[in-house]
Amino acid sequence: MAANATIPTANPGELRVVIREKMSKATDADDRTATSARLKKLFEEVTASSPHNTSNFKTCVVTWVDKPVDTLDPKDILIYLVRTIGDSLLRQAYPALGAQLAALSAADRKRICGTTTAGVNPTYSEVYWDADYNQTTARVANTMFHECLHNKLDMGQSMHDLAPMAGDIGGFLQGDLPSKDDLALTTKDKETMGG
Ligand SMILES: [Zn+2]
Numbered sequence: 001m002a003a004n005a006t007i008p009t010a011n012p013g014e015l016r017v018v019i020r021e022k023m024s025k026a027t028d029a030d031d032r033t034a035t036s037a038r039l040k041k042l043f044e045e046v047t048a049s050s051p052h053n054t055s056n057f058k059t060c061v062v063t064w065v066d067k068p069v070d071t072l073d074p075k076d077i078l079i080y081l082v083r084t085i086g087d088s089l090l091r092q093a094y095p096a097l098g099a100q101l102a103a104l105s106a107a108d109r110k111r112i113c114g115t116t117t118a119g120v121n122p123t124y125s126e127v128y129w130d131a132d133y134n135q136t137t138a139r140v141a142n143t144m145f146h147e148c149l150h151n152k153l154d155m156g157q158s159m160h161d162l163a164p165m166a167g168d169i170g171g172f173l174q175g176d177l178p179s180k181d182d183l184a185l186t187t188k189d190k191e192t193m194g195g
Contacts, residue, residue: 005065007072015043015057016076019064019144022087027129031137036062038141045185046194052187053194077151079144080126085109090117090124113143113177116150118159125151138181146172149192164188 007018017039021027027035043060047053072078080089086109091098094117104112113131117124125147127140134140149172153159160175164186168178171186 004070005067007063007065007069007076008061010073010076011061013056013058015047015055015060016073017043017060017062017148018069018072018076018078019062020069020078020080021064021066022080022082022089027081031140032064034137035141035144036064038138039144042141042145042185043193046190049190049194052190055194077148078124079147080124081129081140081144082126083128084130085112085115085128087128088115088126090115090126093117093124094120113139114147116147116156118150118154118156123151123154133177133179136181139177139179142172142177142181142183145193146177149173149189152193162188162192 007016010016019036040060040062047055047057047059069078082089085101085104088098088101091101097115097117101115110130110132112128113133114125114127127143127147128134129140134143150156150159157175159173163170163173166174168180169186170178171189172183173189173192177183
């Protein structure tokens, strides 16, 4: 049996984000570096923004693994990354979700860029590399941050109603994320993730 993946030892004040990619890798090393850097930047904009950060986290470390991690702490964030909805790992844990995903039209299967299992325990998030929106590594990171917001709030579709505005200035809470690589966090995004 293959050994489990190791991740950096938890340092005080450091948020650990682990991206677990299914064995059939969709990414190359450059993709992983770019996606990790963008996601780290987004989380550190929250932790650096002290009025909106009520946690003890000051920095963020993103680690990419391709096998299970058995040393996760409840405060760690785990995101699954698979190529398509057809590769979903969540449907293995939640057959009802699997049935929903299987019933989607071909267009919807490409449109949905991630899923979070709000309302159940444990809460999992996964992101689909080949979704229409996820055309760049920055947008994959944007989707990951959006799914982490669902995960943080343990909210499904109703979370999208929390977006303060629509369009490019609506930020990361919107159901359909703006197609901008450099999408900026709104104050509401920071309050929501940091609260
Ligand atoms: Zn959403």
